[in-house]
Amino acid sequence: MTTVTVMDLSSALAGAVERAAGAVVAVHGRPRLPSTGVHWRPGLVVTANHTVEPDREVALTAPDGRTLSARVAGRDPGLDIAVLRAELDRVPAAELADDGSLRIGHLVLALGAGPRASAGIVSTLDARSGGEGDRSETLAVDLTLYPGFSGGPLVDVLGRVIGITTSGASRHLQCAVRAAAVTRLVEHVVRRGRIPRAYLGVSTQPVVLPDPLRERLSLGQRTAVIVVSVRPDSPAATAGLIIGDVLVAMAGHAIAEPHDLVAVLQPDHVGAAVTVSILRGGEPRELEVTVGERPPRA
Amino acid sequence: MSAPLAREVLPPHLTPAADRLRLVTVEIDSPGGSGAGILWSPELIVTNAHVARAARVHVALPDDRRIEAHLLAADRSADLALLRIPRCGLAPAAAADSDAVRVGALVVAFGHPLGLRRTLTAGVVHALAPAGPGGRRLIQAALRLAPGNSGGPLADTAGRVVGINTMIAGGLALAVPVNDVRRFVTAAVGRAP
Numbered sequence: 301m302t303t304v305t306v307m308d309l310s311s312a313l314a315g316a317v318e319r320a321a322g323a324v325v326a327v328h329g330r331p332r333l334p335s336t337g338v339h340w341r342p343g344l345v346v347t348a349n350h351t352v353e354p355d356r357e358v359a360l361t362a363p364d365g366r367t368l369s370a371r372v373a374g375r376d377p378g379l380d381i382a383v384l385r386a387e388l389d390r391v392p393a394a395e396l397a398d399d400g401s402l403r404i405g406h407l408v409l410a411l412g413a414g415p416r417a418s419a420g421i422v423s424t425l426d427a428r429s430g431g432e433g434d435r436s437e438t439l440a441v442d443l444t445l446y447p448g449f450s451g452g453p454l455v456d457v458l459g460r461v462i463g464i465t466t467s468g469a470s471r472h473l474q475c476a477v478r479a480a481a482v483t484r485l486v487e488h489v490v491r492r493g494r495i496p497r498a499y500l501g502v503s504t505q506p507v508v509l510p511d512p513l514r515e516r517l518s519l520g521q522r523t524a525v526i527v528v529s530v531r532p533d534s535p536a537a538t539a540g541l542i543i544g545d546v547l548v549a550m551a552g553h554a555i556a557e558p559h560d561l562v563a564v565l566q567p568d569h570v571g572a573a574v575t576v577s578i579l580r581g582g583e584p585r586e587l588e589v590t591v592g593e594r595p596p597r598a
Numbered sequence: 599m600s601a602p603l604a605r606e607v608l609p610p611h612l613t614p615a616a617d618r619l620r621l622v623t624v625e626i627d628s629p630g631g632s633g634a635g636i637l638w639s640p641e642l643i644v645t646n647a648h649v650a651r652a653a654r655v656h657v658a659l660p661d662d663r664r665i666e667a668h669l670l671a672a673d674r675s676a677d678l679a680l681l682r683i684p685r686c687g688l689a690p691a692a693a694a695d696s697d698a699v700r701v702g703a704l705v706v707a708f709g710h711p712l713g714l715r716r717t718l719t720a721g722v723v724h725a726l727a728p729a730g731p732g733g734r735r736l737i738q739a740a741l742r743l744a745p746g747n748s749g750g751p752l753a754d755t756a757g758r759v760v761g762i763n764t765m766i767a768g769g770l771a772l773a774v775p776v777n778d779v780r781r782f783v784t785a786a787v788g789r790a791p
Contacts, residue, residue: 306612306755310704313722317702409702409722416725417702418740444740444769446724 312457316409317417319459323394326361326413327370327384327451329353334361336413336452337384338461339393340486347451348466349375349382358384361413362391374495376485378562379437379477380466382451383489394453396479397460407457408441410465410476412449419443420474427475437481437566439463440473488567498565499594500541501534502527504558507546517584523556524548524579539576539589548584549577565591612706616718618757619708621660622691623750625715626667626681628655634709634750635681636759637690642787643681644779645749646764647672650679659686671786676734677764678779679749680786691751694758696737696775699723705739707763707771709750719743724770737761739771747771 325345327337329352337347337360345360352358358370370386404425410418420443426436441454445467453461454476463476488495504525514522527545530537547555551574553564569591576587622637626645629652635645643657650669657667667681699705706720721741728735739752743766752761752773761773 306615306704310755311700314700314703318700321701412725414725414727415701416727416738417722418724419702419704419722446740446770447768 309457313407313409313417313419316455316457316459317411317415320394320409320411320453320455320461321415322363322392323461324363324411324413324415324452325368325388325391326448327351328359328361329356329382333448334413335448335450336411338451338453338464339388339391340383340482341393341490343385343388344373344486344489345370345384345386345388346464346482346486347382347384348464349377349380350466351450352382352384360384360386360388362388363415364390373493374485374489376495376497376567378564378566379481379485381464381477381482381485383486383495385489394461395459396483397456397458397462399462399479402439402456402462408443408462409455409457410441410443410445410449411452411455412446413452416446416449418446418449423473427473436478438475438477440475441465443474445474485567496567496570497594498567498569499535499592500561500565500589501531501536501592502541502547503529504547504561506557509546509548513579513582517579519548521548521554521556525555525558525561535589535592539587541576541578541587541589542580544580546579547576548579550574550589612718612720612755615706615753615755615757616708618692619706619718619751619753620716621689622759623660623708623716625658625710626650626655626749627658628652633746633748634763636749636751636762637686637688638680638779638783639690640687641683641685642670642690642783643667643683644762644783645679645681646762647674647677647679649749650681655681657681657683660688671782671789673782676774676778676782678762678774678782680783692758693776693780694754694756694760696760696777699726699737699754699760699775701725704755705741705752705760706755706757707739707741707743707747707750707752709743709747709763711742711744711746713746719747721771735775736764736772737775739773740769741771743771 323339335351337345370384423440427438427440624635631651633649635643672679724738724740765772
């Protein structure tokens with residue numbers, strides 16, 4: 301039996317960085333600090349949405365130092381992913397890991413353009429609910445995401461991409477959007493030329509649920525969101541949502557704060573009917589809402 | 599490709615590296631500075647210029663002998679200093695080729711962070727590019743350092759020195775590459791009387 305020394309492990313990590321770095325670009329989509337992007341499919345680069353400002357020319361720096369121009373092809377603010385289109389000849393596309401084999405405790409590396417590296421372990425496979433969710437979209441890692449790492453790849457010890465790291469997904473955890481979820485967004489761009497943005501047509505504010513109400517209805521969450529406006533002719537209006545309704549869950553996910561709505565309303569939900577659990581006058585009700593698509597910005 | 603990690607993996611011990619570094623890392627106490635140093639030869643110690651701030655400094659050897667060292671040369675811009683000690687009979691540090699260091703490689707630091715004597719911390723090489731425009735070329739490591747690590751070794755997993763820990767910036771350890779240290783020592787010894 302062959303034994304592996306810690307020196308072999310060290311060489312493997314350095315090799316993983318070298319293999320993955322070929323598909324890693326710097327993304328200049330905001331003033332000052334560039335972020336990182338990954339060449340996902342020929343001509344398409346994935347990065348963190350919060351690092352690419354709206355209505356802006358985006359430049360990329362290829363691994364060989366060339367400057368390339370790019371434009372935003374789609375955004376998903378819920379997962380904090382932006383997809384950019386660029387002519388990337390001589391830049392290989394990333395090799396993706398089969399993330400079904402990923403386990404808590406696996407050694408992983410986060411990369412920034414340069415290359416720069418940071419190492420750590422997978423903390424949880426489902427950053428939203430914790431635990432081992434197979435179908436989760438985000439995972440949490442125990443490593444340091446240095447300034448400018450957002451949008452860069454999280455790779456395994458063989459340099460294969462597991463996900464896209466972003467400091468924008470959570471205030472408390474270092475997160476990565478899993479490769480399968482990123483690929484779903486990229487496929488929206490390939491098929492339709494854009495990432496559809498799910499749309500309900502409501503504005504909400506957080507509310508604290510009184511303890512007696514929580515006990516009576518067996519609600520685990522301490523907060524929910526209250527509807528403060530409903531757009532006429534919107535999916536929410538059609539479904540019968542009115543001002544003052546308290547939204548506690550949607551599509552099976554608890555809604556504790558307004559951002560939870562954005563997180564639940566994935567592009568894949570556009571056109572689908574989802575169940576919305578509300579409190580109206582303190583009484584629980586369920587409504588069916590057919591999720592619409594937000595009209596593109598003019 | 600061959601997947602080295604698919605083979606039987608032993609628990610990745612860093613103890614051999616720690617054992618090696620413990621035998622070559624000294625403590626330095628000088629008026630206005632303190633930190634670590636590396637036994638470069640039986641009678642030479644390298645450290646940071648900001649650690650060895652006086653012509654004579656106190657050194658605690660790895661075997662706890664306390665001796666006095668004389669400042670032989672210092673380069674403030676490179677933040678390197680060379681000390682001469684009475685021949686101590688201890689084996690000096692082994693140095694690696696710092697030009698061969700790769701981003702992502704495991705590295706360890708040995709020193710006395712916050713006075714915690716002979717402490718090992720581990721991380722990976724973060725970047726090799728200059729830290730800023732016109733910046734010096736330093737090894738940047740994603741690894742925890744604290745005051746007291748200055749002048750001590752950054753080493754590979756075999757305990758071979760790749761740099762001298764010199765600064766902490768943005769949570770990163772910055773180390774002078776050992777090849778630069780070697781050139782500094784060669785030049786300083788050549789000048790020495």
